[in-house]
Amino acid sequence: MSVPTQSIGDFLLEHVANGFHWKSPFWSFDLSPLHFQIAGITFNITLDFLMIGLAVILCLVILIPASRRHNLMPTSRFAHAIEATVLFLRDDVVVQFMGEKLAVRWTPFALTLFFFILALNLIGLIPFLHSASGNISVTGTMAILIFILFNVMGMWHNGVMRYLKAIAPGGLPLPMMLMMYPMELVSMVSKSMTLAIRLFANMAAGHFIVFSLLGLMALMHSYAWGLFSVPLAVAMYGFDIFVAFLQAYIFTLLSMLFIGSAIHQEH
């Protein structure tokens, strides 16, 4: 491996960045001829586009048959795992933040979010595939969706004026209110932003660490470093699998928390 012109930081960033080339030691596809137009806007098919499509197909292929089989008791080990995840998300996340009544309506959304992000994260860990959730545009889009969703849902359930008024805590004197209101608006935007940055940074950082550890061998021009870096990289890879589950869970948890607290506003 040669790193002639780029700095190592740029090389690292390029490793997780979106692009038109799908490269591996065995193949190299140029994706740039693939594009389509809808209403005059050109959509390019990039690497992340492919990976998101793969995640969607995986979710559909695995989860729809799992939900079709109406056994009272899950029989296989896999069905047990899915059912435990679904029950955990419903009882510990959705019901807790939405309340019993709204939970029926919001559980499918929370489950979709969780399994989609989980699929994206885990696809990124398969060698030669690419991590779409390590791209800030992908996670940013999801965070903007959550931002719009909790504002619209707050207005839907509380009425527009009452929602906007209750953004800042009530019963404050006017000068205090003038100070608090912009701060609450900023915190509203920034908590959606951290939602995007958290997922992106965690997934990208996992790849960076594995890549840098293995890159030590190239950097030091010696395979002896492999004795040190390969076991560490394997350990970090195991940790990344845990992080993939944890970040999918945290994204779902926090979006449900934001939506729930916009619906059940404190007055």
Added chain:
Amino acid sequence: MENVASNLGSLQAGLAAVGAGLSAVGAGIGIGLIGAAALQSMARQPEMKGAIQTLMFIAAALVEGVSLFAIVLAIVFKG
């Protein structure tokens, strides 16, 4: 003069790395405190484990968010 400029560039990158490290220190202290407090309260009241775990994750995620902001700023300003 070019020498000075290139030195300033590497200084900036080094400072960005120091900033990223400092943010890691802050997040480490914060998440460590949260984990310690959650373990203590779980040991005292094991029946509250589920609720405490959820609150622990929320608090840890918020702390992490602040330090991730710092790390993104470090990436942006690394020059």
